[in-house]
Amino acid sequence: MKLLEGAVDHGGSLGRARALFPNAPQPFVDLSTGINPHSYPLFELPATSLSRLPEAGRARELTAIAAGTYGAPAPANVVAAPGTQILLPRVASLVAPGKALVLGPTYAEHARAAAIAGHEVTEVGHFAELADADLAIVVNPNNPDGRIVERDRLLALAAGLRAKGGLLVVDEAFMDVGPREHSLAGDVGQGGIVVLRSFGKFFGLAGLRLGFALADAPTAQRLEMQFGPWAVAGPALEYGIRALGDIGWQDEMRASLAEASARLDALFGRFGVPVAGGTTLFRYFSLPEAAGLFAALGERGILLRHFTDRPHVLRAGLPGNDEEWARLESALAEWAMRREDRAKGIKP
Numbered sequence: 001m002k003l004l005e006g007a008v009d010h011g012g013s014l015g016r017a018r019a020l021f022p023n024a025p026q027p028f029v030d031l032s033t034g035i036n037p038h039s040y041p042l043f044e045l046p047a048t049s050l051s052r053l054p055e056a057g058r059a060r061e062l063t064a065i066a067a068g069t070y071g072a073p074a075p076a077n078v079v080a081a082p083g084t085q086i087l088l089p090r091v092a093s094l095v096a097p098g099k100a101l102v103l104g105p106t107y108a109e110h111a112r113a114a115a116i117a118g119h120e121v122t123e124v125g126h127f128a129e130l131a132d133a134d135l136a137i138v139v140n141p142n143n144p145d146g147r148i149v150e151r152d153r154l155l156a157l158a159a160g161l162r163a164k165g166g167l168l169v170v171d172e173a174f175m176d177v178g179p180r181e182h183s184l185a186g187d188v189g190q191g192g193i194v195v196l197r198s199f200g201k202f203f204g205l206a207g208l209r210l211g212f213a214l215a216d217a218p219t220a221q222r223l224e225m226q227f228g229p230w231a232v233a234g235p236a237l238e239y240g241i242r243a244l245g246d247i248g249w250q251d252e253m254r255a256s257l258a259e260a261s262a263r264l265d266a267l268f269g270r271f272g273v274p275v276a277g278g279t280t281l282f283r284y285f286s287l288p289e290a291a292g293l294f295a296a297l298g299e300r301g302i303l304l305r306h307f308t309d310r311p312h313v314l315r316a317g318l319p320g321n322d323e324e325w326a327r328l329e330s331a332l333a334e335w336a337m338r339r340e341d342r343a344k345g346i347k348p
Contacts, residue, residue, distance in 0.1 A: 011030075011032030011033045011034075011303075011305040011315070011317075012030065012032055012033040012035070012206075013032075014028055014030065014303075017030070017032075017298070017303045020298060021298040021299055021301070021303075023299070024298060024299055024300065024301040025300065025301040026301060027301070028301050028302070028303050029301060029302045029303065029319060029324045029327050029328060030303045030317075031302065031303060031304050031305075031316045031317040031318070031319065031328070032303045032304055032305040032315075032317065033206075033282075033305070033317050034143065034174065034201055034279070034281045034282035034315070034317055035200065035201050035204055035206050035281070035317065036201065036202055036203065036204035036253070036257065036281060036318075037204065037317070037318055037319065037320030037321075037324075038204060038253065038256065038320065039203060039204030039205050040203040040204060040205060040239065040242075040243040040246070040249065041249075043242070045234075045235055045238055046238065048234070049234030049235050049237070049238050050234060050235065052234070053229075053230050053234075054230050054232060054233065054234045054237055056229070058234075058237045058238075058241065059080060059231075059232060059237060060075065061237075061241055062080050062232065062237050062240045062241050062244075063075045063078040063079070063080055063212075065240070065241055065244045065245050066078050066080065066197075066212050066240070066244055069244045069245070069247075069250075070183075070185045070195075070197055070212070070214060071180075071183060071185040071186045072185050072186065072188060072195075072214045073186065073188065073189045074189075074217075076217040076220060076221075077188055077189060077214055077215060077216065077217055077220055078212055078213075078214055078220065079212060079213040079214075079215070079220045079223045079224045079227075080210070080211075080212055080231065080232045080240070081210075081211050081212065081213065081227060081231055081232065082209045082210065082211075082231060082232060082233065082236070083198075083200070083209040083210060083211045084171070084173065084196045084197070084198050084211030084212070084213075085109065085211070086211075087196060087211060087213050087223070088109055088110060088112075088113030088114075088196075089113040089114075089116045089117050090223060090226055091113075091169055091194050091196070091213060091223070092113050092114040092116070092117035092119060092135060092169070093117040093118075094167055094194070094219060094222070094223075095134055095135050095165070095166060095167045096134070097117065097118030097119050097120075098119060098120070098133075098134030098135065099119065099120055099122070099132065099133050099134050099135070100114035100115075100117075100119035100120065100121045100122070100133060100134065100135040100136075100137065101121075101122055101123075101124050101129060101130050101132065101133035101135070101136050101137070102114070102121065102122070102123045102124070102136075102137040103123075103124060103125075103127060103130060103136075103137065103138045103139070103142075103149070104123035104124065104125065105123065105125075105144075105145075105307075105309075105310060106123075106139045106142055106143060106144075107139055107143045107171065107173075110137045110139070110169075110171065111123060111137075114135060114137065119134070119135055127149060127153065127157075130157055130168075131157060131160055131161075133161065133166060134161075134164075134165075134166045134167070135166065135167050135169065136157060136161060136166065136167070136168050136169070137168075137169045137170075137171070138154065138168070138169070138170050138171070139170075139171040139173070140154070140170050140171070140172055140175070140178070140182065141172075141174045141175065141177075141178040141179075141279050143173065143174065143282075143315075144278070144282065144284050144305065144307070144313065144315040145276065145277040145278065145284045146174075146277040146278040146279045146282075146284055147277065148178065148179060148182055149182070150182055151181065151182040151183070151184060151187075154168065154170060154182075154184055155184070155187060158184075158187075158190070158192050158193045159192075161192055162190070162191055162192030162193075166192065167192055167193075167194065168192060168193050168194070169193075169194045169195075169196065170184050170193065170194070170195050170196070171195075171196045172184075172185070172195055172196060172197055173196065173197070173198035173201055174198075174201060174202075174279045174281060174282075175197070176201070176202035176250070176254075177202060177254060177257055177279050177280045177281050178279060183195070185197070185214050188214045188215050188216055189216050189217075190216070191216040191219070192216075193215065193216075194213055194214065194215045194219065195213070195214040195215070196211065196212070196213055196214075197211065197212045197213075197214065198211050199211055199212070199240060199243075199244075201281060202250075202253070202281070203239075203243050205239060205243075208235065208236050208239055209233075209236060210232060210236040210239070210240050254280070257280040257281060257318070258280050260280070260318045260319075261278070261279075261280040261281075261283060261318065263325075264283055264316065264318060264319075265283060267325075267328065267329060267332065268283070268285065268316070268332065270332075271332045271333065271335070271336040272336060272339075273285055273287060273293070273332075274287075278315070281317065281318065282305075282315050282316065282317050282318075283315070283316050284313070284314075284315055285313070285314040285315070285316070286312055286313050286314075287312060287314075288312060289339065290306065290311060290312045290313055290314045291306065291311050292335075293314065293335060294306040294314060296331070296334070296335040296338070297328075297331045297332070297335065300327070300330070300331035300334070301327065301331075302327060302328055302331045304316050305317075
């Protein structure tokens with residue numbers, strides 16, 4: 001696995017989609033990410049958020065609200081950053097280069113970031129194997145299959161790692177729509193644990209670039225010092241403060257996403273594609289015809305997430321409006337008809 005040659009392929013690239021499917025009708029229905037298509041409502045920003053350097057007081061307000069929303073012990077346990085992506089190699093560098101084990105298959109950037117930090121990186125398939133790590137990384141809920149690792153198992157692992165100077169990193173990018181009783185946000189004060197939280201996915205504002213690391217206070221301070229002042233842009237501060245504090249919107253959105261994901265399950269199921277996992281922001285499919293389904297929908301301008309190292313796997317995000325739902329249904333119906341024709345020996 002070549003980890004240091006640049007960022008790995010991800011969903012959400014419309015440029016790549018146009019290259020793969022140059023004759024597809026546009027605009028694409030981009031279901032290749034797990035980003036909420038119903039973003040937090042946009043509002044008019046104060047002009048000073050763009051014309052002045054971000055105020056330290058607003059940054060402190062953001063970490064205080066984030067601590068309350070995520071369940072961290074205190075604001076001192078929260079570091080705000082311009083997206084969790086920029087945090088990955090910094091967090092991996094909190095322990096001396098050694099053995100980094102990533103519970104997979106999962107988001108590929110963790111392995112790449114750990115390699116950048118000098119670790120020898122291995123992806124493992126069983127949770128128990130993580131006990132041998134100096135740096136253990138778990139994505140919870142997992143991307144792309146939605147797997148959940150229970151809080152008590154994570155805490156036991158963290159205790160073992162902490163005893164030998166190791167570190168457990170738990171990426172909770174999708175915990176906003178996951179079983180929050182299994183979050184380790186409230187446990188970071190014990191030390192030896194860093195929890196990552198993404199803002200852009202649940203709030204549908206990925207372009208804003210805002211994320212958080214939760215850790216014991218000395219570790220949080222160590223990370224914050226690496227960024228220096230003004231790490232988070234003024235507009236991101238304003239949106240983070242308002243959205244993270246809007247608990248009513250969050251509760252309503254969780255219910256809405258649950259309905260939409262159930263609708264997506266039913267739609268794929270109608271055409272013989274059973275759902276194998278996921279979260280309410282994305283659904284996970286495992287089927288022999290995955291590559292053919294990806295191509296067939298892509299040619300119709302419907303972009304799913306396909307994994308070249310796992311050709312039988314697909315992930316689909318949520319359509320954002322009635323037109324997108326209708327286009328997906330039509331494309332699935334055409335694919336299913338062609339599959340039935342092939343099964344009967346009828347050539348297209």
